[in-house]
Amino acid sequence: MTDAALPVTEQAVSEFVTDYFDSLDATIHKEGRRWEVSIPKDANTELSLDETVVQLVTHPEEADNDAVALTPGSDLFEQIVDDAVTHAPIGSLALTGDDVNFDDPDYVVGESTEVTNQQFTPYYDRHALCVLFDVGIETVSEYQCEMLKIGAVDLADYESRPQLAQTYLKYLEQTSTRPSEGNHRLTDGELTEAIAACREMVRVEIDSNIEDIREKATRAASVEIEEYRQYLQQRRDELRAEKQQLSEQIDELSTAIDTASERTDRLKRLRERKQFRDELADLRDELDGVRDSLNQGMPQRRAEIQDRHALTVRIRPVTATIVTHERGELDVSVRTDDCSATLTCDYAVGIGTLSRPTCDQCGTELDAQNPVEISPLKTTGRQCCGQ
Ligand SMILES: [Zn+2]
Numbered sequence: 001m002t003d004a005a006l007p008v009t010e011q012a013v014s015e016f017v018t019d020y021f022d023s024l025d026a027t028i029h030k031e032g033r034r035w036e037v038s039i040p041k042d043a044n045t046e047l048s049l050d051e052t053v054v055q056l057v058t059h060p061e062e063a064d065n066d067a068v069a070l071t072p073g074s075d076l077f078e079q080i081v082d083d084a085v086t087h088a089p090i091g092s093l094a095l096t097g098d099d100v101n102f103d104d105p106d107y108v109v110g111e112s113t114e115v116t117n118q119q120f121t122p123y124y125d126r127h128a129l130c131v132l133f134d135v136g137i138e139t140v141s142e143y144q145c146e147m148l149k150i151g152a153v154d155l156a157d158y159e160s161r162p163q164l165a166q167t168y169l170k171y172l173e174q175t176s177t178r179p180s181e182g183n184h185r186l187t188d189g190e191l192t193e194a195i196a197a198c199r200e201m202v203r204v205e206i207d208s209n210i211e212d213i214r215e216k217a218t219r220a221a222s223v224e225i226e227e228y229r230q231y232l233q234q235r236r237d238e239l240r241a242e243k244q245q246l247s248e249q250i251d252e253l254s255t256a257i258d259t260a261s262e263r264t265d266r267l268k269r270l271r272e273r274k275q276f277r278d279e280l281a282d283l284r285d286e287l288d289g290v291r292d293s294l295n296q297g298m299p300q301r302r303a304e305i306q307d308r309h310a311l312t313v314r315i316r317p318v319t320a321t322i323v324t325h326e327r328g329e330l331d332v333s334v335r336t337d338d339c340s341a342t343l344t345c346d347y348a349v350g351i352g353t354l355s356r357p358t359c360d361q362c363g364t365e366l367d368a369q370n371p372v373e374i375s376p377l378k379t380t381g382r383q384c385c386g387q
Contacts, residue, residue: 012148013072014056016132016318019172020084033057034067047083072146073136081134084318090191091321092183093130093171095350097122097328105343107357108334109371109382116340117333120347122326127155127184128350129191130168131198132319135206139217140308149205149315151198152323155186158193160201167350168323184322195317202315214311221309228301232294239287246280325350332357339374361385 021028024043029036033056037049054076055067063069068076097120104115130152138144152165186194253273260266293301330347333340343357343366356365360378362385364370370381380386 010056010058010072013070013077015172016148017054017070017077017080020080020088020319023088034064035070044087045083046086047079073144077146081316081318085134085316088319090186091319093168093321093323095167095323095325097326097349100349102330105332105353106368107366107371108332109368113334113336113372113374115332116335117331119331119333120326120328120349121331122328122349124327125184125324126327126348128152128161128164128323128325129155129186129194129198130165130321130323131195131317132172133199133202134314134316134318135202136312136314136316137206137210137213138312139213139310145209145213147206148318149202151201151205153194153197153201155184155190155194155322158197160197161351162201163351164323164325165201168321184324186322191320195320199315199317206313206315210311210313217309217311221305224305224309225298225302228298228305229294232290232298236287236290236294239283239290243280243283243287246276246283250276250280323350327354334372334374334379336374339376341372341374341379343372343379359384 018028021037021039024039024045024047026037026039026043026049035054035056037052037054039045039047039049053064053067054070055063056070057063058071060069060071060074070076100120102118102120108115130150133149133151134146135149136144136146150165150169152161152168153159154161250273253269253276257266257269257273260269293299325348327346327348329344330353332343332345334343345357346354348354356367357372357379358365359370359381361380364381364384366372366381370383373380373382373386
């Protein structure tokens with residue numbers, strides 16, 4: 001993870017936990033990063049917090065003595081996520097045209113052209129599922145990161161709806177202005193399929209994170225393997241030198257034994273030679289082992305290091321919300337100095353425009369590069385059919 005991702009993750013944790021505590025009707029007194037939390041006894045949860053001080057910190061060890069640390073990956077956060085996985089009901093949310101501010105379209109360019117009104121007419125409701133996932137990427141040894149990601153899919157075709165996921169995230173952040181609830185219901189089969197599609201969307205999104213971490217882990221493993229190889233080569237050279245030295249000592253002893261005149265002296269040297277020969281045999285065994293390991297590419301140690309750096313990726317759904325949103329047409333009224341016109345496009349609340357208005361003359365879509373030009377009889381694109 002880059003450093004920039006850390007505050008975002010902390011913020012996500014803070015928002016998610018606040019939201020989840022709210023859903024349990026808990027009381028939270030926040031004093032900066034210290035929160036005093038009490039959960040009602042009859043709440044549908046395994047969590048038991050009674051005037052417990054929860055402290056948001058970057059590292060668990062930074063928490064005050066009287067506080068429980070809350071940080072991505074902390075025990076408390078894991079417990080809350082586990083609890084949400086088991087207990088959180090499927091939420092529902094209805095987004096209507098009243099909930100959005102319409103941005104000025106990009107095809108209205110220039111000082112003399114302005115948007116005078118945008119009018120949304122809803123025709124029908126569409127349903128999507130937004131799922132909040134707890135994503136953990138970790139290796140046994142070094143690298144780990146934890147984040148909360150939202151996936152959203154349309155419930156009619158299970159296509160991913162990234163803009164809707166963004167909109168839903170914004171609504172989660174503004175807990176005070178919660179829109180009205182929808183009433184669409186799902187079968188278990190639909191729910192399973194939709195959650196799987198959301199999970200796939202999140203998996204694709206975090207693919208580059210996973211790749212980055214995998215590369216780092218692979219590099220770290222390669223460095224360790226290389227260090228071990230160098231250690232073995234050094235050990236091999238030491239053993240060779242020791243072996244050479246011992247062989248020479250044995251040769252010297254053999255000469256001394258051959259020329260020894262006294263029996264006691266001869267016996268002492270024989271015993272010495274026997275001891276050196278035993279040591280030499282041990283050295284040879286160790287040297288053979290080191291050589292074999294080097295020649296075969298150190299399979300045991302390599303496997304052990306690679307295991308230690310292998311990535312585990314887990315993507316757990318934490319909460320799911322059915323988001324019912326209106327679809328219809330957006331009429332955009334545009335005026336220049338002496339003319340005005342209304343352009344129409346398909347629009348979905350929470351997603352944005354689904355189509356672009358086109359040039360009356362040639363049918364080319366209007367956009368920032370091909371902005372609208374209005375004349376008394378028609379609206380055209382400046383680039384495709386401009387004056
Ligand atoms: Zn045109």
